[in-house]
Amino acid sequence: MLPPHRPPVPPPLDIARLVPELAPLARRTTALRPKRGAPTPQESSLGGPLLWPRETPWPFCDRRDHHDGAGTVPPGPVPMVPVLQLFARDVPDLPFPEGTHVLQLLWCTLLHPDEPSEAVRPALHWRTESAIVPSGRPDEVPRPADGEYEADFLPNPCTLSPVEALDHPHRDLPEELRTLVLRAEEEHGFFLTELACVLESKVGGYPAWTQPPDWPSCAAGHRMAHLLSVTGDDEVDMDMGDAGGVYLFVCTECPGMPHASRHDCH
């Protein structure tokens, strides 16, 4: 059983009134709220079929050193799996590059010793919806066979019901505010994470870290921005290590928006 990731939106108490010093740190976020279902390629989804261009070969991971949790290395390349598809109309706050309206996230579910935190290897694709001639048979997409995937990182197909919320730092809380927050928590009987932090799959806001923050920088040295978090979730039937998450970052200053990822767990 995973910890409850889903505080009510909107929260029952106004955190900005209880700890006014937190107000300037508030960021908008879109909680994705996955629910097990049968999304179509024309819908935003988590673990669902992608609106995949017919002329683009399905991506495979050809790393020779990736392995499942038990150390098994498959003999050949392994199909990547769909993790997230987001249409701009469902996530208005997501910074799409000029002319694109669809974000697709895939990853190889195996563990990669050369990736940060030795976890999945993600790939991001920004696409122009009107330019996609969809591949005719989404059910013919290659899926990893036995021994070619790590179940902890293989999501069940889920529809999304995005909800706008205000996010506040949890692991990223500045040290000087920690005492103020602790005092307010004791006085009013709440935890900051129940009230003001969105610790679930989301776009924007703060990364849903379960461990101390580990913000990446791009090759040019810019601190990258949090793009989205995908967290372990019973609904998605994906534990991600031990109730962990994968966090995607982009550099909005460099051309082509280079990305990086981090993974952590309990």
Ligand SMILES: [Zn+2]
């Ligand atoms: Zn791989």
Ligand SMILES: [Zn+2]
């Ligand atoms: Zn940069």
